Amino acid sequence: MLRKTATGTWLPAWVPESTVTLSCLLMVCSIVQSSTGGYDGSMLNGLNILPSYTDYFKLNAATTGLNTASVFIGSFVGNIVSGIATDRLGRRVAVFWGSAITLIGILLQTAAQNIAMFVIARIVLGLGSAISGVAGSVYLSETFASRWRAWGVGLLNDFYYVGALIAAGVTLGTGQWQSTWAWRAPSLFQGIFSFLCIIILPFIPESPRWLVHKGLHEEARIVVAQTNANGDMNDPVVLVVYKEIIDTLKWEKEEGRTVSPKQILKDKTSRKRLLIGASAGPFSCVVGNIISSYYLGMNLDSAGVTNSNDQLKANVVLNVWCLACCLAGTHLAASWGRKPTALLAQCLLTTCLFIIGGLSKLYAGDPDGASSGLVYGNVAVMFLFQGFYSLAWTPLLYLYPPEVMNYSIRANGLAFSSWSLNGLALLLVFIMPIGLTNIGWKMYIINASWDIIIILLIAVYWVETKGRTLEEIDAIFEGQKHSDVPDVEKVRKGEATLDVKAVEQQLDSVTVVPKLN
Template sequence: MYWRRCGTSGAQPSLHHLVHAARNAPHYAFSHWTPPSPTPSLIFRMGGPAATANPDVRSYGHLLDPKPWYKNSRLILLNFWIVILLVTSSTNGYDGSMMNGLQSLPQWQQAFNHPTGGALGLLGAIQNIGSLSALPFAPYIADGLGRRSCIILGACLMIIGTVVQTASQNVHMFIGARWLIGFGLNFAATGAPMLISEVAYPSQRGQLTSLYNSLWIFGSFIAAWTTFGTFHIQTSWSWRIPSAIQGFPSVIQLALIWFVPESPRWLMYKGREAQALKILAYYHARGNEKDPLVEYEYQEIKAAIELDREVAHTVGWLTLFKTRGNLKRVRIIVAIAFFSQWSGNGLASYYLNKVLDAVGVTDPTIQLLINGVLQIYNFVICVFASLWCDKIGRRKLFITATAGMLATWVAETICFAVYSKTGIAAAGHAFIAMIFIFSTFYALAYSPLIVTYAVEILPYNLRSKGFTIFNFTICLSLIFNQYVNPIALQNIGWKYYTVYIAWLSFELAFICRYLVETKNRTLEETAALFDGDDQVALISNKASDRFTEKTTEIRVDADEKSSI
């Protein structure tokens, strides 16, 4: 087996053919082929074709290990470390469901003087106000000190916050502790999803990053069943125990984060290329630094980062708004962040007890039970969507989810209105059923995919800043929701639901018009969808030059071995 000017009329072998040959016949694959001098017309597309030609074919597909990941001890270990990172989202999900459950506990209500309206809104929103306060600092910690350092700082702050929250003697102490938890959570929530996406095995990146936000639901149902279990404790420990458990995920992270690999992309950006290559090789190719997949990843990342460095002096916050490609990114990121919180889901996430009260379900035990079952159900749907996101596609899942939420919300509004006007119990029961159906559609896309999509459409040099914009939007939308929802429900009842019908209609139109498909692409390849082929060509040319040098070395080595 040897290379000539294969194909027709002097066509050059592609990069992927070359590395495929190197893997299957390493001693002589290049012995009869001289790499050409790189020219503008000859681009070894490390990020091009897969992003522009056939989006359903991975450009790196034939370089992957053909064995299942569970038969590769290094991938099992890598995925275990990624699970430690996924825990971050559980802390966030735990908080929302815990506050939902605490509102159904008479002991908590008594301890904090039965808060309603604005006071209740502040107790729910203060955690996100804390997250908002950390936003100016989180991207600089993530880019300057590393993704892991950002997570470590966040875990330490959250542990301190949960200790204070558990020991609270009055509402002011409780509010201060929740602010600190939110402040720390933002650091961890900035570093964790970026590290997952940057260290994961290429074929698993989409699923694992999607599982990150799915673990929000995991934390949510743990909190729901914890508050259900402590309901019959007659002392203040009925709410202190759930408060203490909130810090458990951070304790696990702080104990094990030291063993989690740092982002190869961050290491390369800091000039620690040998360490980055070692991590890629150790986890993606059983330690083989010459493996074609490792070479592919290494050269592609290096080319992209070198290009970033060339324009680093011009990269700042305003860069997010200077080019058409970046404007498209920001438009989508801001939109899906708002959509994830302003689709009506906030009513069931934070004020389910108030909603159930409004349809005649007032027994605290029944409310806690419904909350617990709903969270388990949501978690199952989220995991399904996470694992199938690369097969079904992001765009299809988002459109299906938004259309389904709109249809279900209309039905919810009708049931709520009928119950409010007639008091018919069947309408109230139908309303509860609609909550579950609505959650099914929401969990198909808005729980698992919003973080995945936000991270993967951002180039490395803007990833932390763009993700900060995403988190900022989430915090703003949550604060608004948590203040407005209880007040609006109290004052206008079922009519408040009609506002979300109009908003969900807008969401569906936006998703259909602007959301692009990104499945089955590397992080670098996705740039072609927003910046066009010119940007990818620059990266590809750089990677081509280095890969040409590499194939020359292989050819020389093969010639030497052939002569022995």
């Protein structure tokens, strides 16, 4: 049964009252967004292997990097405005406009007649993806019930590999076509994910935290009930979650916290939360995955696999493997914790890079005399590397930052994390083919060396957020939770009781929660 639910925006919502049904719709929204990014990376991997694409644009190392990296120019710009747009327009509306802009970029990319048009199209595509990515992550982290947040938000990036797998299959199928549609058709198909996202938006509610911020208290309580208790507004868990939101946003207002980007720099705690949360973006970018994510062909060339059809098949297998690993990683993050999952994966990634560098050196020293064991061993470690990356960084990239950051800096802080990621990606995606061409195996060793520093930073500075609502995470940084109700999981498990009548009376006395400016 659908219930018309106020959203505080021009975009209406007819929301199913079944919590399971609604959670499934939220997950689908998460899935289709992440599939766009995964499809793009894998598609460019495939296109960079296709002669019909490289010959059409007459690409060299520099223009290959430009065509591929230009999406990050748009993402870099998009991240500057995405936080502000998410706070001002509403989470769902920002996702809508991000998806619409992405569709425009995809159409331009499909119709590209030269490098300039292709680059502009990818800039537009990156702009839209950045806006919808930030808005989607903030929206899902604020809307999902805490017990499902790791899976719900983790899937926002996990299904990167579903999109990547689809793109790998599409480029493999069109790769034999003797026309420009060998690369135009995969490009056009990319738009299906943004289109599906736009279709789903009218059937999911607005973030309850954003609604409280706008003064729509009853509407926010309805959403909390829909996402936690099948629409039962008197359920104890609903009351606890709702009161935590009310009390915490009231406290932030009384403390002078605002949703302005300037808030990030105003106090020591905000700066600390930003640096810890936003580190996920740059860390995930510099660990070494860009080599395999965008330049698999060059990667396999250095390992001795040079046939273009074999490389396209490897691209398909790689994405199946990575999807399995990121789903396993999401389970680890949910059950074991965010920090230990990141540390485990980072140690394994660093080890793999040193091994890949050593094996690539052996192959480069005598490519004609290299044994099949050396070639296959190198490819196997490359696959392990991508799997270990997927284990942690794929689910944590959008899960961890919004958990660490409180409401006043959440959207702008996540935008900063993504902005940092895309700035580094823009640089690394452009220089990686040049580096691989000029110094070969040494690029892996250099990358592995700075990965050791990342391990130390995670071990010392990251905090654990598993099992807490967004408001309860405040206790880690502020020293206390800003609400007097028991923790949600204790109420859910029967470990704490709630005086429902007293809480209702307290909520009745709260007529206005001042809006953060």
